[in-house]
Amino acid sequence: xxxxxxxxxxxxxxxxxxxxxxxxxxxxxxxxxxxxxxxxxxxxxxxxxxxxxxxxxxxxxxxxxxxxxxxxxxxxxxxxxxxxxxxxxxxxxxxxxxxxxxxxxxxxxxxxxxxxxxxxxxxxxxxxxxxxxxxxxxxxxxxxxxxxxxxxxxxxxxxxxxxxxxxxxxxxxxxxxxxxxxxxxxxxxxxxxxxxxxxxxxxxxxxxxxxxxxxxxxxxxxxxxxxxxxxxxxxxxxxxxxxxxxxxxxxxxxxxxxxxxxxxxxxxxxxxxxxxxxxxxxxxxxxxxxxxxx
Amino acid sequence: xxxxxxxxxxxxxxxxxxxxxxxxxxxxxxxxxxxxxxxxxxxxxxxxxxxxxxxxxxxxxxxxxxxxxxxxxxxxxxxxxxxxxxxxxxxxxxxxxxxxxxxxxxxxxxxxxxxxxxxxxxxxxxxxxxxxxxxxxxxxxxxxxxxxxxxxxxxxxxxxxxxxxxxxxxxxxxxxxxxxxxxxxxxxxxxxxxxxxxxxxxxxxxxxxxxxxxxxxxxxxxxxxxxxxxxxxxxxxxxxxxxxxxxxxxxxxxxxxxxxxxxxxxxxxxxxxxxxxxxxxxxxxxxxxxxxxxxxxxxxxxxxxxxxxxxxxxxxxxxxxxxxx
Numbered sequence: 210x211x212x213x214x215x216x217x218x219x220x221x222x223x224x225x226x227x228x229x230x231x232x233x234x235x236x237x238x239x240x241x242x243x244x245x246x247x248x249x250x251x252x253x254x255x256x257x258x259x260x261x262x263x264x265x266x267x268x269x270x271x272x273x274x275x276x277x278x279x280x281x282x283x284x285x286x287x288x289x290x291x292x293x294x295x296x297x298x299x300x301x302x303x304x305x306x307x308x309x310x311x312x313x314x315x316x317x318x319x320x321x322x323x324x325x326x327x328x329x330x331x332x333x334x335x336x337x338x339x340x341x342x343x344x345x346x347x348x349x350x351x352x353x354x355x356x357x358x359x360x361x362x363x364x365x366x367x368x369x370x371x372x373x374x375x376x377x378x379x380x381x382x383x384x385x386x387x388x389x390x391x392x393x394x395x396x397x398x399x400x401x402x403x404x405x406x407x408x409x410x411x412x413x414x415x416x417x418x419x420x421x422x423x424x425x426x427x428x429x430x431x432x433x434x435x436x437x438x439x440x441x442x443x444x445x446x447x448x449x450x451x452x453x454x455x456x457x458x459x460x461x462x463x464x465x466x467x468x469x470x471x472x473x474x475x476x477x478x479x480x481x482x483x484x485x486x487x488x489x490x491x492x493x494x495x496x497x498x499x500x501x502x503x
Numbered sequence: 504x505x506x507x508x509x510x511x512x513x514x515x516x517x518x519x520x521x522x523x524x525x526x527x528x529x530x531x532x533x534x535x536x537x538x539x540x541x542x543x544x545x546x547x548x549x550x551x552x553x554x555x556x557x558x559x560x561x562x563x564x565x566x567x568x569x570x571x572x573x574x575x576x577x578x579x580x581x582x583x584x585x586x587x588x589x590x591x592x593x594x595x596x597x598x599x600x601x602x603x604x605x606x607x608x609x610x611x612x613x614x615x616x617x618x619x620x621x622x623x624x625x626x627x628x629x630x631x632x633x634x635x636x637x638x639x640x641x642x643x644x645x646x647x648x649x650x651x652x653x654x655x656x657x658x659x660x661x662x663x664x665x666x667x668x669x670x671x672x673x674x675x676x677x678x679x680x681x682x683x684x685x686x687x688x689x690x691x692x693x694x695x696x697x698x699x700x701x702x703x704x705x706x707x708x709x710x711x712x713x714x715x716x717x718x719x720x721x722x723x724x725x726x727x728x729x730x731x732x733x734x735x736x737x738x739x740x741x742x743x744x745x746x747x748x749x750x751x752x753x754x755x756x757x758x759x760x761x762x763x764x765x766x767x768x769x770x771x772x773x774x775x776x777x778x779x780x781x782x783x784x785x786x787x788x789x790x791x792x793x794x795x796x797x798x799x800x801x802x803x804x805x806x807x808x809x810x811x812x813x814x815x816x817x818x819x820x821x822x823x824x825x826x827x828x
Binding site for chain 2: 307308314323380424
């Protein structure tokens with residue numbers, strides 16, 4: 210089973226972003242790394258100057274690099290950016306919106322967790338179009354994932370296994386709205402929250418996380434205890450989504466479980482230490498409410 | 504512009520057509536449609552009769568089969584497609600790419616509309632659906648401004664349809680798992696959002712608290728009207744204070760934008776609310792029929808208040824006016 214690192218979803222300082230990937234390249238036992246700004250097109254220029262170096266470092270370290278496309282494409286410049294991305298030969302494109310399909314169909318590509326693939330006929334359609342890897346939508350239960358994996362054995366099927374779950378994308382920026390700014394003049398206030406902005410209920414119960422136009426869970430997905438079942442279901446890859454914590458150690462923890470050097474209980478303890486104060490969840494996988502841990 | 508109206512029951516279908524709908528959209532009474540509420544929607548027989556009623560009055564029936572088929576049960580959705588085609592549906596509204604592929608291959612002559620749940624938000628995505636499945640119309644997400652709608656319609660070879668009234672998703676439709684995070688039930692999989700089965704109200708001296716799946720979604724002062732706890736329209740708390748973080752409990756009302764939507768080249772206007780009663784359907788459809796007729800005669804639409812029919816009795820122009828930017 211492969212380990213893959215999802216793209217950084219938060220607005221990190223560009224140098225920190227670069228250093229993060231350099232360390233992943235040098236130290237993290239991960240097979241696949243998806244890079245690129247996929248949440249907000251306004252952030253992309255900051256990372257653009259470091260992107261070629263990051264891709265090269267990761268590829269030289271033997272990682273397969275995926276270039277993620279923007280989740281919600283509406284502006285003219287976003288369409289242009291998406292088209293340019295789809296034309297790239299440097300690495301496999303990870304399609305996060307069907308906008309890409311028009312130009313990428315027929316060439317090998319990956320599909321990210323933002324594309325709706327809920328069943329085997331949709332998965333088969335995408336594989337016929339050239340999808341070599343599919344990261345399934347996080348809300349999909351394992352029963353469906355297993356059916357899909359069996360139907361398209363030629364593709365690597367991936368499951369979102371660590372990190373706060375992306376739950377929604379909007380045209381409206383909630384960071385800007387909270388700071389009483391317009392989206393066009395947002396002053397990039399999301400950079401103040403490198404792990405997202407906590408949203409609680411009025412009873413102060415932890416609930417969601419705001420990341421600009423994206424809304425994520427508060428709880429952190431943790432599927433270390435489900436790895437046996439995922440293997441049995443034919444899942445070929447686990448996606449670990451970067452949070453503001455030691456992701457190299459998070460990758461090592463999952464790798465130790467995959468290699469049989471650590472059991473699920475010990476791994477969960479390590480993950481709690483690495484990413485303290487955040488509840489774990491795996492409810493989606495079990496067909497339960499996503500926040501639950503069963 | 505065509506006026507597309509919702510119907511959750513055969514009675515609502517007849518009311519909508521009598522009130523002036525050019526077309527009515529509805530779904531089967533199972534998980535194949537995105538308004539899968541108890542007691543709502545059509546049996547096969549009711550759909551056949553509804554289509555006969557509509558065709559007798561020069562109206563059309565669009566059948567929404569717009570949830571994402573569950574793995575290993577895809578046949579249930581394919582059967583819904585076959586039955587809707589056999590019943591004489593004027594168009595199918597579909598979201599799932601595998602199901603669109605099925606419609607295009609199995610029923611190549613059938614008119615196919617891309618559901619809002621498919622989240623086609625720009626001309627390139629729409630061109631993919633048109634080129635691959637021969638889609639004839641796309642229902643645009645409620646995240647676009649009128650200027651963007653005009654640009655998309657200009658660049659698109661199929662017709663565009665936009666929502667003008669009713670519930671307003673602030674998240675891109677078909678790409679939201681907030682409901683299933685709190686309740687285990689989602690629009691994409693079960694055809695429900697913030698389902699009533701998971702709602703609870705608690706009255707205390709401080710007022711009424713509404714909950715969804717155990718999470719407090721709102722709290723109302725004793726004299727304040729307690730609204731339904733739709734997750735994205737709740738009051739929450741952040742380091743920057745408490746309030747309606749995503750959106751106020753408002754409904755969309757684009758009556759004042761009809762002229763703009765017409766010049767944008769939009770082919771059809773859609774009213775949300777298959778779960779709503781006949782009184783809502785009749786009043787809202789009549790209102791828009793009158794507004795559209797006025798517009799067709801070259802006059803400005805007269806504005807009658809639809810506030811009694813809106814969530815929280817408040818309306819918004821949503822993303823249509825560019826304030827979200």
